[in-house]
Amino acid sequence: MNSRSYKSRLRELVRRREFGIFIIIVIVMVLVGLRNPIFFTGDNWKDMLMYASILAFISIGQMMTIVTGGIDLSVGSVVALSGMSVGIIMRDNPALPPVVLILLGTVFGLGCGIINGLLIGKGKVHPLITTLATMSIYRGLVVVVSRSRWVVYGDITKGFKLIARGNILGINNLMFAALIIAVVSYYFLNHTRKGREIYAYGDHQEAAKFVGINSTRINILVYALSGMLAGFGGVLWVSRVHTAQANTALGYEMQTIASCVIGGVSIFGGVGSVFGVLLGTLLFGIILNSLELIGIVDFWKLSVQGFIILVAVIFDAVLSHRVAEQMRKQRRVFDAE
Amino acid sequence: MEHLLTLERITKIFTGTLALSDVDFDLRQGEIHALVGENGAGKSTLIKIITGIYQPDGGQMTLEGRRVVFPDARASYDHGIAAIYQEASLFEDLSIAENIYMGHQEIRPVTRNIRWGALYRKAGEFIKSLEVNLNPRALVKSLSIAEKQLVEIIKALSADAKILIMDEPTASLTKEEIDYLFRIARKLREEGTGIIFISHRLEEVFDIADRVTVIRDGKKVGTVPKDKLKVEELVRMMVGKDLKTLYPKEEVEIGEPVLRIENLSRHGEFDKVSFELKKGEILGMAGLVGAGRTEVARTIFGVENPEGGRIFLEGKQVRIENPRQAMELGIAYLSESRGEYGLVLQLDITQNITIPILKRFSRFGWINRTDERDTAKRFYDLLDIRATGIQQKVGSLSGGNQQKVSLAKWLAANAKILILDEPTKGIDIATKAAVHKLMSDLAGEGKAILMISSEIPEIIGMSDRIIVMNEGRLVSEITRREATQEIVLTAALGEKGK
Structure with missing residues (x-):
């Protein structure tokens, strides 16, 4: 039996992928660092990691839906809806403790996710169609609940700002949250x-x-989790940027999908790991940050995002084709004895 | 003997068609009960009802004297029913051990996490106890087809079930592996397990079964003890009519070779395959599933590229790099899974027939609809397609009629060489006979036909010449006159010393 050599070869390939991401991270860092030394400052890293932290755990939720062979396009809208709702509640009741707000936002997200899950699991509507529709619906609701009055800097209470600024065990809250969610998700999956x-x-x-x-249950579960993480993320988002608007996290679904794909999650389902998604998010976060530092305008940013997704998907297609070919060549079809 | 499982008046309806109608079936303790019938007769549906994958629309099930209803597969598993399915039902990206224990992994009491160490150890020990050499940590996608089939068997055996269902378990096994499986089955029978055995190979049924139940067109024809059964009688029960009309092969003058394959190889799939296909000839290609027949066909059609060997068309060497080139050279390939890439199910009959030849009807990019319809109508009539008209959507046609539409498409495109991969798989008997008649007529008109089939009677009934593949090699060539079921099967199984 050759299964051991398949295994070592596979392991080698997996290693190569993570190694590959690492190399790209280093190259990007060096290039950007040369262009703009601010990149290497602690403040910039903290900023970037805070951004990447929220992206990381929402991408983990996204990964679960992609692993089932589906997709959740509504995460960006759920972030906005949860963030806006919580922002308004905070504005109207400044005395509410931040923990309650976090819980509320998470529950809102969970609700949105369960609706997605029921439509897909019970209603048997295709995930792409379902979440494309709810993406618009939830985004519309953001405007409805806000009555076109955005949550602005002045509305944010001191305690609420602390959600994103504060530390636990010397680690920034956002990073701490991402870490905990990553560990729990790893254990769960x-x-x-x-x-x-x-x-x-x-x-x-x-x-x-x-x-x-x-x-049915699997579908409800993964979309509920994805929605819940997006809802939680929405609260942290508003705490980090100090505003909630109709276009908050617009196009965010693309970023979560990109992080997954870069991290080796197969768009055909069945394959993906929390660790891969974390690496994917890190790389993606660094690239986004770099684009800003180099001074690339926003619409180019979108193109670059799309380009990264494309490269990752092509890379995966080539890689999986090569693995399949290798397995074919090693297969025991012609038994010598 | 005690009755383990009794099914009474089981009925199942799929979107208007009656898949099973009032079927009775019973299984005793310590017996091997064979379930036979043509493709599409309803065997697999019945099995899926027993395992809880489908829920019956009528009738009832009794297990050891108690009425049972299975809402899903886990419920039947919990009642001690395990199954080896005919189609691959393994998770390719998971390990062998995970595949075996999916859904019933051992977990720790409080934290409820899976005990991975125990899982691999248990799987390893179980595999070893069966004297099989497989690494429980290996990913299923790294296994050969025969090894995957073994994993299916191991998975079912690990359930330690009271009732074991084997849905064509031997389809892609080698002779030794089949013997091995039968030894296990007999041992389980002695221990009191009830086994339901499905196979297309009647000799296997006679070899191992105690009783035989025949299903035809969703109805039960009868249950007979094996000792009181003769092959001819069994076939008549299965088919319901005389065999001659099913294979209306006419003698045709065989012409010059049109296609010659020389030492065609693709590593891991097939090795040094050589044969000739002549004008007017039906060349049957026999072998077990996974023997490499489809792979050879796909390579000739340019879906895959050969790693060795040559292809000659009418004496001239050709390179076929993609299906488009193959089509231009007059080669057509009807794949086994029509729904997947043979036909566009959402389009109507006309559009499906004319897809490859649209150029013919178009001027400056505009399609002349009248010409298009006339051409489609001609082939529609020629092949006697049964539909409401050429505007009917292909997706709503029966399997046999879909097959005819694919044929019409290629005939309209002037194909000279037709490669038919399992042309009558899963279609009813009357249409099957019609497709066979059509093949015979096409050969009469001078088309060269390479027919891949896993049904040996079809191979023998329709072929002028038979080539047999085994584990990627062409092992035997048999003329129509000398072909018997046994000779073809022996070659396909690749028994040692032959």
């Missing part, structure tokens, strides 16, 4: 039955039926 069922379902939906995996 790799060490519980439900977590493994998510991978199995995304790998082969028909076979999942054969082992009694309930597709």
Whole structure:
């Protein structure tokens, strides 16, 4: 049996991917650092990591939906809706403790996610269509709940600002939250039955039926989690940028998808890891930050985002084709004996 | 003997069609009960009802004297029913061990996390106890087809079930592996397990079964103890009519070779395959699933490129790099899965027939609809496609009629060489006979046909000549006169010393 050599080869490839991301990170850092030395300052890194932290855990939620073979396009709108709702509640009740606001935002997100999950799981509507529709609906609701009055800097209470600014054990709250969510998600996805069922379902939906995996429940679960993380992210977002507007986190779904794809999550489902997504987010965060530092205008930023997604997908296609070819060549079809 | 499982008047309806109608079935403790019938007769549907994947629309199930209803596959598993499915039901990106225990992994009591160490150890020990050599940590996608089939079997056996269902478990196994599987099945029978066995190979049914139940067109034809059953009788029960009309092959004058394959190879798929296909000839290509037949066909059609060997068309060497070139050279390929890439299901019959030849009807980019319709109508009539008209959507046609539309498409495109991959898989018997008649007529008109089929009676009934593949090699060539079921099967199984 050659399975050991398959394994070592596979491991090698996986390693190469993470190594690849690492190399790209270094190259980008050097280039940008040469152009603009501000890049290497602690303040810039803190800024960037704070941005990447929110992106990281929302991308982890996104990853779960992509692993099932679906997608959640509504995350950006959920961030905005949760952020706006919480912002307004805070403006009207400045005495409310921030913890309550965080909980409220998370519950709003969870609600949005459950609606997505019910439509996809029970209603059997395609995830792309479902979340494309709810993306617009939730975005529309942002304007409705705000009655076109944005939450502005003056509305933000001191305690609320502290959510993003504060530290736990010397680590910034946002990074701490991302870290905890990453660890819990890793544990959930790799060490519980439900977590493994998510991978199995995304790998082969028909076979999942054969082992009694309930597709409705899996779908509701992943979209609910994705929505919940986006809702939580919405609160942190407003605390970080000090405003909530109709266009908050507009196009954010693209960033989460990009982080996943860069991190090796297969758009065909069944493959993806928390660690990969963290690396993907880090690289993506650095690139976004660099574009700003180099002084590239916003619409170019979008193009660059799209370009990165494209490169990552092509890279994956080439890689998986090569793996399949290698396996074919090693396969024991012609038995010598 | 005690009754383990009894099904009474089971009925199942799929969007208007009656897949099963009032089917009774019973399984005793310690017996191997074979379930036979043509493709599409309803065997797999019945199995999926027993395993809880489908829910019956009528009738009831009794397990060990108690009425049961299975809302999903896990419920039947919890009642001690395990199954080896015919189609691959494994998770490719997960390890062997995870595939075996998916859904019932051992977990720690409080934290509820999976005990990975125990999982791999248990899987390893179980695999070893079956005297199989597989690494439980290996990813399923790294395995060969036969190894995957073994994993399916191991997975079902690990359930330690009271009832074991084997839905064509032997389709892609080698002879030794089949013997091995049968040894296990007999041992389980002795221990009191009830086994439902589905196979297209009647000799296997006679070899291993205690009783045989025949299903045809969703209805039960009868249940007979094996000792009181003869092959001819069983076939008549299955097919419901005389075999001759099913294979209306006419003698045709065979012409010059049009296609010659020399030492065609693709590593891991097939090795040094050589054969000739002549004008007017139906060349049957037999072999087990996974023997490399489809891969050879796809390579000739340019879907994959050969790594060795040469292809000659009418004596001239050609390079076929993509399907488009193959089409231009007059080669057509009807894939096994029509729905997937043979036809555009949302388009109507006309549009499907004329896709490859639209150029013919268009001037300056405008399609002349009248010409297009006339051409489609001609082939529609020629192939006797049964539909409401040429404007009917292909997706709403029956399997056999879809197959005819694919044929019409290629005939309209003037294909000279037709490669038909499992041309009658999953279509009903009457249409099957019609497709066979059509093949015979096409050969009569001088087309050269390479027919891949896993149904040996079809191979024997329709071919002028038979080539047999086994594990990527062409192992035998048999003339129509000398072909028997046994000779073809023996070659396909690749028994040692032959």
